[in-house]
Amino acid sequence: MVNLGDVFPNFSADTTVGPIKFHDWLGDSWGILFSHPADFTPVCTTELARVVQLYPEFAKRGVKVIALSCDSVETHKKWLNDIKMYAGYSMEGFPYPLIADEDRKLATTLQMIDQDEKDSQGIPLTARAVFIIDAKKRMRLSILYPATTGRNFDEILRVIDSLQLTDKHRVATPVDWKPQEHVMVQPTVSDEEVKTLFPQLTIVALPSGKNYIRRTPQP
Numbered sequence: 001m002v003n004l005g006d007v008f009p010n011f012s013a014d015t016t017v018g019p020i021k022f023h024d025w026l027g028d029s030w031g032i033l034f035s036h037p038a039d040f041t042p043v044c045t046t047e048l049a050r051v052v053q054l055y056p057e058f059a060k061r062g063v064k065v066i067a068l069s070c071d072s073v074e075t076h077k078k079w080l081n082d083i084k085m086y087a088g089y090s091m092e093g094f095p096y097p098l099i100a101d102e103d104r105k106l107a108t109t110l111q112m113i114d115q116d117e118k119d120s121q122g123i124p125l126t127a128r129a130v131f132i133i134d135a136k137k138r139m140r141l142s143i144l145y146p147a148t149t150g151r152n153f154d155e156i157l158r159v160i161d162s163l164q165l166t167d168k169h170r171v172a173t174p175v176d177w178k179p180q181e182h183v184m185v186q187p188t189v190s191d192e193e194v195k196t197l198f199p200q201l202t203i204v205a206l207p208s209g210k211n212y213i214r215r216t217p218q219p
C-alpha cells in the first residue's frame with residue numbers, strides 16, 4: 001500500500017513508447033498516473049481523449065502524464081487512433097504513453113483492483129485510479145473511482161494547482177477553490193507571524209468567537 005507522502009514505487013513497464021523505469025521516466029517532473037479497466041471501452045476512450053485535450057495544461061504545470069490499461073502495447077496502439085479522433089487531435093503521434101498491464105500485475109501491486117466489478121470472465125476489473133506524484137517522487141494524491149464512473153480531469157488540474165501553491169506558501173485552498181481566488185491561512189501560522197506573512201488578511205467573525213477562518217488573497 002502506498003500512502004500519501006511515500007515515495008512512489010519505481011516499477012518497470014512496457015508502454016506505447018517502449019519499456020520504462022518509472023522514476024527515470026519522471027525525471028525531475030511531477031507526474032500523473034491514471035488507470036483503465038480495458039482498451040476499446042467507451043468511458044475510458046472519453047477520459048483519455050479529454051487528457052489529450054488538457055495535455056498542454058499538465059505540461060504548463062510541469063506534470064508528465066502516463067496512463068495504464070490492462071491490454072497489450074499492440075492493442076493500445078490500435079486504440080490510440082480512436083482516442084485521437086474522439087479528441088479531435090490531428091497531430092502525429094500521441095502526447096503521452098500508455099502502460100500495458102495485460103496480466104494486471106501492476107494494477108494489483110498498486111491496489112487499483114475493484115473486487116466489486118467483474119469482467120465477462122468474472123475477473124475483478126482494474127478501477128480508475130489517479131495518482132499525483134511530485135518532483136521528489138512522493139505520492140501526493142490518490143483517488144479510486146469505480147469502472148462505471150468517468151473522472152473529471154479539470155478537478156485533477158485544480159488539485160495540482162492547490163498542491164503546487166500550498167507547497168510554496170503556508171496557505172490551504174477552501175471548498176471549490178479556483179486559481180486566483182482567496183485562500184485560507186494554515187492554522188499552524190501563529191497570530192504573530194500572520195500579520196507579516198499575510199498583510200491583506202481578513203478574519204471571518206464566527207459565533208464561537210474563534211478566529212480560525214483567516215482569508216487572504218492568493219499569494
Ligand code: BEZ
Nearest residue numbers: 037041042043044147148
Ligand atoms: C468503460 O470504459 O466504458 C467501462 C469499462 C469497464 C466497465 C464499465 C465501463
